[in-house]
């Protein structure tokens with residue numbers, strides 16, 4: 001009997017390269033994200049984490065030369081522009097500007113109009129979102145700009161859930177948040193993953209990422225230096241010595 005075929009990865013990245021005016025910001029030969037997985041890309045400032053997430057979405061700051069191939073559920077999306085990739089369920093919550101400041105929480109959610117065709121992807125209703133995020137339910141009439149940093153992160157995630165994500169990417173959701181709120185946000189992400197969502201988390205806060213993810217990918221100078229199950233990676237000196245310190 002032959003072995004069953006391994007499942008098709010949700011995201012499959014091949015030879016992805018981003019070059020700014022001769023400087024290579026990213027060079028990833030191979031990367032896969034699997035169904036229902038919470039994977040974390042970590043690394044220092046300027047390691048290329050945002051460049052990687054943005055390149056998956058077909059977006060970049062400035063005008064770099066981007067080459068390589070990205071497959072979503074086995075189909076190449078490299079020729080698609082960013083709005084087309086979003087329609088396929090590739091969603092990124094960026095480092096800033098996650099919500100509309102002059103719209104209420106409720107308007108932010110209704111403005112994120114669910115796609116007509118989400119072929120099997122789950123679209124969260126606003127009621128489900130308010131169950132998941134009680135703080136947002138309480139503040140549904142408040143303006144986006146009046147929310148705390150943590151509430152803005154939650155609303156950013158909530159807006160993405162309205163758009164039927166196939167893959168949810170979060171770029172540094174911990175930034176600017178108190179440690180307690182960081183764990184609340186990441187626990188919410190874990191709840192969504194337990195319900196079946198596939199998530200790629202980008203984090204400079206390695207300690208926080210390690211507590212949340214299944215698999216850790218260490219990016220340095222635009223390259224994957226090491227990756228593996230989080231329990232193994234925690235013990236890897238390249239992670240432990242550089243990012244975890246003696247107290248972890």
Ligand SMILES: Nc1ncnc2c1ncn2[C@@H]1O[C@H](COP(=O)(O)OP(=O)(O)OP(=O)(O)O)[C@@H](O)[C@H]1O
Nearest residue numbers: 020025044045046047048049050051052061062204
């Ligand atoms: N528009 C641009 N023009 C030139 N270089 C750029 C541009 N955008 C990013 N870079 C370079 O690409 C490299 C990776 O940047 P990137 O923003 O991906 O880092 P990062 O890992 O997300 O860092 P941080 O944790 O600070 O957000 C950096 O050296 C950066 O200077």
Ligand SMILES: [Mg+2]
Nearest residue numbers: 049050051095
């Ligand atoms: Mg970044």
